[in-house]
Amino acid sequence: MVEVVASVGLPIDEKLMIKKNRIIPDGKKEAHLKRISIVTGIHGDELEGQYVCYELQRRIAMEKDKLTGIVDIYPAMNPLGIDSITRGIPAFDLDMNRLFPGDIEGNMTEYLAAGIVKDVAGSDCVVDIHASNIYLTEIPQIRINELHKDFLVPLAKCANVDFIWVHGASTVLESTFAHSLNSIGTPVLVVEMGVGMRITKAYGNQMVEGIFNLMRELGIWSGDPVVVREPMISQDGDDVSYLNATASGLFVPEVSHGARLKEGELIGKIVDPLCGTVLDEVRAPQAGMLFTIRDFPIVDEGSLMGRILKEEVCKYE
Amino acid sequence: MNKRVLFEIKGMYRDDFRVTGYEFGEGEKTVCIVGNSRGNEIQQIYCCSQLIKKMKQLEEENRIIEGNKILIIPSINPYSVNIQKRFWSTDNTDINRMFPGYNLGETTQRIADGVFNEIKDYKYGIQFTSFYMPGDFVPHVRYMKEGFSTQEEAKKFGLKYIVERNVRPYDTATLNYNWQVWDTIAFSLYTNTTERISNTGAGQAVLSVMNFLANNGVIKYSAIGAKKIRIIDDAEFISVKTEKSGFFDALVKAGDKVEAGTPLAHIINPYEGTILETLYSPLNGTIFFIHNAPITYANTAVIKMLEEE
Incomplete structure (x- = not known):
């Protein structure tokens, strides 16, 4: 059943509506059922979650008799952003993921954020699907604030991702959707996978398997158990090295995303299209897996071109 | 220099x-x-x-x-x-x-x-x-x-x-x-x-x-x-918020002193020109901030006022 979670009239003949679709087991009442919420589209340029929302529902519909709890799907938290290929909230130029928990008495954007939090709060698990941004491609991973790792890491291990990244607390991140809900006891797993403005079907399917497994663990799905991936887990800031551009230019990669690199191995070049020269060679500062790679080729000095997870954490042979 | x-x-x-x-x-x-x-x-x-x-x-x-x-x-x-x-x-x-x-x-x-x-x-x-x-x-x-x-x-x-x-x-x-x-x-x-x-x-x-x-x-x-x-204290500001979205027609400017009940702005129906809403001053005070774009959204604090001492 499609419901409007929050809405506000726009100036010219239009209404902004944040919608969800609630799927419940046939013939059962909602009270006392476990609930999983799939949230995506907080950043309007991240679309990987759109496919997950579709595919998850398609597969539930095929075996609806196995559904034993509530599945709430929120595909577009920032519908104006998605429609206009805008990361933030258009017109306000605000990052929606810095507005939470919002304020029901506040301005339009705060009001919408508060409406979302009110609706999602109380879920037994929330999966907040992001897609990096338009610049970087990520392997399927879950990012966890160290403040919430005790209750989130066990859930994240069920989600069929390749990597769990426990990062340090940051005051700025207290305004995120995930932090706001995790702080009030509603567990939120933040998924990052793929790249902005695109859909990576293989990653989407991997995530759907993970959500079914989470649903099984939570008592929302009675389908057959599946074997999920054992994720690499990083809890130490030194596990990850960052590749920042030393010059402005065109980044031309020489390896593929996910490559297992030796120390010093060539990852790519920054070149100058005007003069036909190589400005810098980008080499691996340590052995490990290239879990982030730049997709958008133009770089400014400082632009992130990739991240490497050190070999000891990857556990590959 | x-x-x-x-x-x-x-x-x-x-x-x-x-x-x-x-x-x-x-x-x-x-x-x-x-x-x-x-x-x-x-x-x-x-x-x-x-x-x-x-x-x-x-x-x-x-x-x-x-x-x-x-x-x-x-x-x-x-x-x-x-x-x-x-x-x-x-x-x-x-x-x-x-x-x-x-x-x-x-x-x-x-x-x-x-x-x-x-x-x-x-x-x-x-x-x-x-x-x-x-x-x-x-x-x-x-x-x-x-x-x-x-x-x-x-x-x-x-x-x-x-x-x-x-x-x-x-x-x-x-x-x-x-x-x-x-x-x-x-x-x-x-x-x-x-x-x-x-x-x-x-x-x-x-x-x-x-x-x-x-x-x-x-x-x-x-x-x-x-x-x-x-x-x-920034908590002292009184926000005057819109209920409706539409054209924003300011009737006062920043710095104006107004009495309670003074009309501050109209929100205009953008197709028909009718007044959808008039914002009134809730108090005797000063207009400290006022929205200056031609359109506004609903639930927006378009005016911030400071109560008279």
Whole structure:
């Protein structure tokens, strides 16, 4: 059943509506059922979650008799952003993921954020699907604030991702959707996978398997158990090295995303299209897996071109 | 006057990115003044240009007191101004959410780091800043409560209004906040406009900075500040919010004193021209902020008022 979670009239003949679709087991009442919420589209340029929302529902519909709890799907938290290929909230130029928990008495954007939090709060698990941004491609991973790792890491291990990244607390991140809900006891797993403005079907399917497994663990799905991936887990800031551009230019990669690199191995070049020269060679500062790679080729000095997870954490042979 | 490039990034498709500073006087790093960090903060650059003009005159007339160095940076983000984009030209990040910066990080982190290294040792820091919503303000000075800045220091600007701001999580990566972490006494100066130039507003801004410098013994200048200064907690502002979206037709302007019940603005049906809603003043007081874009959204605090004392 499609419901409007929050809405506000726009100036010219239009209404902004944040919608969800609630799927419940046939013939059962909602009270006392476990609930999983799939949230995506907080950043309007991240679309990987759109496919997950579709595919998850398609597969539930095929075996609806196995559904034993509530599945709430929120595909577009920032519908104006998605429609206009805008990361933030258009017109306000605000990052929606810095507005939470919002304020029901506040301005339009705060009001919408508060409406979302009110609706999602109380879920037994929330999966907040992001897609990096338009610049970087990520392997399927879950990012966890160290403040919430005790209750989130066990859930994240069920989600069929390749990597769990426990990062340090940051005051700025207290305004995120995930932090706001995790702080009030509603567990939120933040998924990052793929790249902005695109859909990576293989990653989407991997995530759907993970959500079914989470649903099984939570008592929302009675389908057959599946074997999920054992994720690499990083809890130490030194596990990850960052590749920042030393010059402005065109980044031309020489390896593929996910490559297992030796120390010093060539990852790519920054070149100058005007003069036909190589400005810098980008080499691996340590052995490990290239879990982030730049997709958008133009770089400014400082632009992130990739991240490497050190070999000891990857556990590959 | 010493004009120098404080920070530079080599451009590929554009000219090099440069942050340029103007130094006046020699000696202890006394006051640093920063103009725009966002691409739409035009008045903030203009205020700095008028300050630089004034400081050149004072220096020529030997009115900068020996032992003081003043640094004015009109813009820490010329790239975004030139393409009329509010945030960073490529990745849309906000330099004023990147402080203290990181020299090995992403581009805007590096800019913040490069600028901050130049300005973090000043005793006083003043930033011309803007509100995230389009609108006109009554000129005022703001400071964060949990820092080194004090009412007594803020009064030296001679402005009629001082706003004390409670720190919010997103403030912790701003220039103002980080200046204070590094022991600088920091203030944000809000002039009346952002995207358009106001000569009167810039004049008031220049005068308030002259007051501040004179009252701190940095320059010789005979300034007259406001006779009565009002200290406001940011929680004191009363928001007047819209119920409807539509055209915004302001009936008052920033600084106007109104009585309770005065019509402040109409929200107009954009197709039929009818009045959807009239916003009324809930109290006797002053219009402190008023929205200035032609359209508005529902549930938006388009006016902020200050109750009469």
